[in-house]
Amino acid sequence: MATGMGFGHAETSGAAANRAFKAQLNKVYGWYTGGFIAFIVVLAVLEQMGLPRNYIGFIFLLATVGLYAGIGIMSRTSDAAEYYVAGRRVPALYNGMATGADWMSAASFIGMAGTLYLTGYGGLAFIMGWTGGYCLVALLLAPYLRKFGQFTIPDFLGARYEGNLPRFIGILAAILCSFTYVVAQIYGVGIITTRLSGLAFEVGIFVGLGGILVCSFLGGMRAVTWTQVAQYIILIIAYLVPVIWLAVKQTGVPIPQAIYGMQLQSVSATEKKLMDDPKEKEVIAAFKAEADKYDAKLKDPGAALEADRAAAEKKVADLKAANGPVTEIQAAEKALAALPKNVDDAKKAWTAARAANASRAVPLGGMPPHAQIFAGNPNGDEKAQKAFDVSRRNFLALIFCLMVGTAALPHILMRYYTTPSVKEARQSVTWSLFFIFLLYFTAPALAVLVKYEMFHHVVGASFASLPDWIGAWNRVDPSLLSVVDINKDGILQLGEIKIGGDIIVLATPAIGGLPFVISGMVAAGGLAAALSTADGLLLTIANALSHDLYYKMIDPNAPTARRVALSKALLVVVALIAAYVASQKPADILFLVSAAFSFAAAAFFPALVLGIFWKRASKWGATLGMAAGLGITFYYMATTQPWLRGLFGVTKPIALWWDIQPISAGVFGVPVGFAVIIIVSLLTPAPKRETQELVEHVRYPELKLAKA
Amino acid sequence: MQLTEKHRQYWSKNLRITAILLAIWFVVTFVIGYWARDLNFTFFGWPFSFWVGAQGALIVYVLIIWYYASYMNKLDREHGVAEEE
Numbered sequence: 001m002a003t004g005m006g007f008g009h010a011e012t013s014g015a016a017a018n019r020a021f022k023a024q025l026n027k028v029y030g031w032y033t034g035g036f037i038a039f040i041v042v043l044a045v046l047e048q049m050g051l052p053r054n055y056i057g058f059i060f061l062l063a064t065v066g067l068y069a070g071i072g073i074m075s076r077t078s079d080a081a082e083y084y085v086a087g088r089r090v091p092a093l094y095n096g097m098a099t100g101a102d103w104m105s106a107a108s109f110i111g112m113a114g115t116l117y118l119t120g121y122g123g124l125a126f127i128m129g130w131t132g133g134y135c136l137v138a139l140l141l142a143p144y145l146r147k148f149g150q151f152t153i154p155d156f157l158g159a160r161y162e163g164n165l166p167r168f169i170g171i172l173a174a175i176l177c178s179f180t181y182v183v184a185q186i187y188g189v190g191i192i193t194t195r196l197s198g199l200a201f202e203v204g205i206f207v208g209l210g211g212i213l214v215c216s217f218l219g220g221m222r223a224v225t226w227t228q229v230a231q232y233i234i235l236i237i238a239y240l241v242p243v244i245w246l247a248v249k250q251t252g253v254p255i256p257q258a259i260y261g262m263q264l265q266s267v268s269a270t271e272k273k274l275m276d277d278p279k280e281k282e283v284i285a286a287f288k289a290e291a292d293k294y295d296a297k298l299k300d301p302g303a304a305l306e307a308d309r310a311a312a313e314k315k316v317a318d319l320k321a322a323n324g325p326v327t328e329i330q331a332a333e334k335a336l337a338a339l340p341k342n343v344d345d346a347k348k349a350w351t352a353a354r355a356a357n358a359s360r361a362v363p364l365g366g367m368p369p370h371a372q373i374f375a376g377n378p379n380g381d382e383k384a385q386k387a388f389d390v391s392r393r394n395f396l397a398l399i400f401c402l403m404v405g406t407a408a409l410p411h412i413l414m415r416y417y418t419t420p421s422v423k424e425a426r427q428s429v430t431w432s433l434f435f436i437f438l439l440y441f442t443a444p445a446l447a448v449l450v451k452y453e454m455f456h457h458v459v460g461a462s463f464a465s466l467p468d469w470i471g472a473w474n475r476v477d478p479s480l481l482s483v484v485d486i487n488k489d490g491i492l493q494l495g496e497i498k499i500g501g502d503i504i505v506l507a508t509p510a511i512g513g514l515p516f517v518i519s520g521m522v523a524a525g526g527l528a529a530a531l532s533t534a535d536g537l538l539l540t541i542a543n544a545l546s547h548d549l550y551y552k553m554i555d556p557n558a559p560t561a562r563r564v565a566l567s568k569a570l571l572v573v574v575a576l577i578a579a580y581v582a583s584q585k586p587a588d589i590l591f592l593v594s595a596a597f598s599f600a601a602a603a604f605f606p607a608l609v610l611g612i613f614w615k616r617a618s619k620w621g622a623t624l625g626m627a628a629g630l631g632i633t634f635y636y637m638a639t640t641q642p643w644l645r646g647l648f649g650v651t652k653p654i655a656l657w658w659d660i661q662p663i664s665a666g667v668f669g670v671p672v673g674f675a676v677i678i679i680v681s682l683l684t685p686a687p688k689r690e691t692q693e694l695v696e697h698v699r700y701p702e703l704k705l706a707k708a
Numbered sequence: 709m710q711l712t713e714k715h716r717q718y719w720s721k722n723l724r725i726t727a728i729l730l731a732i733w734f735v736v737t738f739v740i741g742y743w744a745r746d747l748n749f750t751f752f753g754w755p756f757s758f759w760v761g762a763q764g765a766l767i768v769y770v771l772i773i774w775y776y777a778s779y780m781n782k783l784d785r786e787h788g789v790a791e792e793e
Contacts, residue, residue: 121744121757121758121761124758124761124762127761127762127766128737128741128761128765128766131765131766131769132733132736132737132765132769134769134773135729135730135733135769135772135773138772138773138776138777139726139729139730139772139773139776140726143780257763261751261752261753261754261759262753264753264754264758265753371754371755371758373744373745373748373755373757373758374744374745378745388745392741392742392744392745395741396738396741396742399737399738399741400738403737421791422784422791423781423784423790423791426776426777426780426781427777427781429773429777430770430773430774430777433769433770433773434770437766437767437769437770440766441762441763441766444761444762444763445762696711699719699722700715700718700719700789701784701789701790701791702784702789702790702791703715703789
């Protein structure tokens with residue numbers, strides 16, 4: 001499909017060469033986009049002619065992963081500047097696209113619209129946080145880092161803060177946040193390949209991993225950049241097409257972003273109706289009764305367990321005595337075997353069941369009304385006022401963490417080293433945000449249109465004739481989608497659907513009744529998003545280890561070839577470890593991603609910004625500031641987040657500071673980081689003159705000085 | 709090495725535009741976010757603060773970055789610190 005030139009080895013410099021290079025890129029990617037569209041059309045025709053769905057899924061999987069691998073092979077390199085920063089000649093527009101793909105991860109593509117679907121206004125924190133952060137990148141960091149012009153973020157810390165200690169803390173923080181983030185990407189790859197191909201989840205992970213590795217392994221930043229551009233084109237087409245299709249279907253207007261205000265009003269009206277619907281109330285009462293049943297059992301778990309066991313044994317005995325059907329006897333025996341083994345197990349299982357049922361005994365299946373801004377009520381009673389206050393505070397705190405984290409994630413900042421000049425670095429941020437904006441601008445529309453579709457076509461369907469996507473997703477993972485006719489009326493109520501945010505986007509084409517080829521395309525888009533981010537992250541980790549730790553700290557005389565080879569080897573090792581962790585399905589993926597943002601925000605942002613804007617910031621200030629910011633963020637999360645509490649065996653009661661959720665721990669880490677850097681810097685001697693001159697150097701794109 | 713007056717002017721102009729744009733960024737994000745419940749009037753079919761969160765703020769962010777890039781590229785040339793092409 002792609003014609004294979006363009007990524008060649010011509011190493012000429014200068015404006016004319018850059019222009020020719022750009023023209024060639026335009027041609028290659030123009031053909032590529034046309035080729036992709038033709039590919040979709042051909043598959044659509046084949047589907048109409050009766051090509052089975054499994055084949056379509058496989059074709060998408062193989063074609064896209066093969067394409068990325070192909071680009072990787074064509075751009076293979078062992079040259080350090082090419083491997084680390086793509087030869088520093090990526091034009092602003094293309095660096096913008098690559099950054100867009102690098103940035104938009106499985107969480108953005110798959111998860112975000114789902115979060116918006118489930119939480120309404122509250123989910124907009126992710127939309128604003130993950131775009132507004134680019135203002136900080138553009139105004140405070142990108143042009144200066146480009147002028148500095150080395151290879152990694154720890155490079156900057158090491159040079160600006162005079163030594164290996166700040167560099168070392170930078171390495172640790174870069175690995176910590178990139179690794180938590182990459183695990184989430186690989187998990188997303190697993191979900192998609194499972195859905196596309198029907199392979200087992202664990203196998204799916206390793207298939208996707210192959211695609212990631214071929215690319216970053218062979219060609220480093222150069223291959224990753226050109227693959228990411230290709231991936232951006234696929235993912236944006238895949239995201240926009242189904243939403244436009246839904247908009248046309250519902251309203252006749254092909255611009256979903258402009259018309260979903262109307263659909264939102266309709267959704268809000270339906271929500272009011274559903275809240276008063278007697279059938280929905282029946283469902284809520286039924287879940288409440290279930291929860292109460294477990295509550296009663298928990299009052300005296302020992303006796304309840306005895307009673308359960310006696311009843312189950314009696315049933316088996318009765319069936320056997322009556323010579324009942326074999327299947328029924330087997331079912332009864334299974335039920336007996338499935339009873340909790342002892343009182344402790346029973347307590348655990350019943351507490352979980354009570355919570356699960358109680359969480360569903362709420363209006364609208366637990367979703368707040370879509371357009372409702374914050375929980376609670378500022379004019380209500382004291383409890384409602386507090387709920388409002390806490391919800392607003394957490395909303396703003398989350399935005400803050402996501403924004404500052406955006407401006408501190410090493411794999412994003414690293415991208416601005418690859419442009420040819422400071423001027424292009426600035427323009428490149430504009431392009432990055434523009435390309436990200438296209439998707440983020442559409443996600444809230446997608447959430448509303450899907451909700452409209454669910455309210456009008458799925459809720460109220462008969463259990464006898466449920467749409468087949470429900471069964472298909474239920475087979476992938478029941479925790480992602482399950483339905484139960486709890487009030488036994490044969491009709492699906494909203495309260496009877498339990499849907500995970502992670503499948504909303506992937507299921508959108510099916511929910512809207514679009515051809516399967518669109519489902520395949522969306523899955524391929526999600527795969528592109530997850531793979532492109534994983535590429536960038538793995539490269540960051542491998543570079544932190546090979547370039548910063550090995551070359552700069554352990555063996556400064558290591559030849560280039562050995563450094564690049566080491567980086568490649570580390571890439572494989574890190575990828576395998578990450579895939580292993582992801583295959584364990586760690587508890588909470590959204591939390592992992594957000595944790596990465598809080599870590600990055602607290603560790604890097606204060607040290608980077610003060611390093612550029614305050615010459616007085618000193619080595620010890622930065623070292624202690626980074627350690628303190630990261631430390632306090634980590635401490636807060638470890639003591640308040642259930643999964644981490646389990647991991648570290650924290651047992652004391654949860655004490656939230658100002659009711660801030662653990663997801664926003666960076667809101668404490670960032671100010672502490674700034675404060676410590678400023679105070680310690682003022683107490684220690686000013687940086688050396690050469691360091692201060694370095695700061696001058698990064699502040700001006702071209703500094704021609706008269707010697708004093 | 710010695711910075712000239714022109715360099716100092718360049719840097720202070722840069723700081724000024726950075727501060728102004730960051731102030732706009734702050735107002736759009738956190739001030740409107742804080743008063744979101746009160747700014748709930750209908751705006752082309754959306755509740756206003758919902759629209760700001762979903763679209764308005766994003767448009768402002770893109771404009772801020774675009775304006776900064778073009779302002780600074782001009783400033784580079786005026787103060788003789790632009791890169792040679």
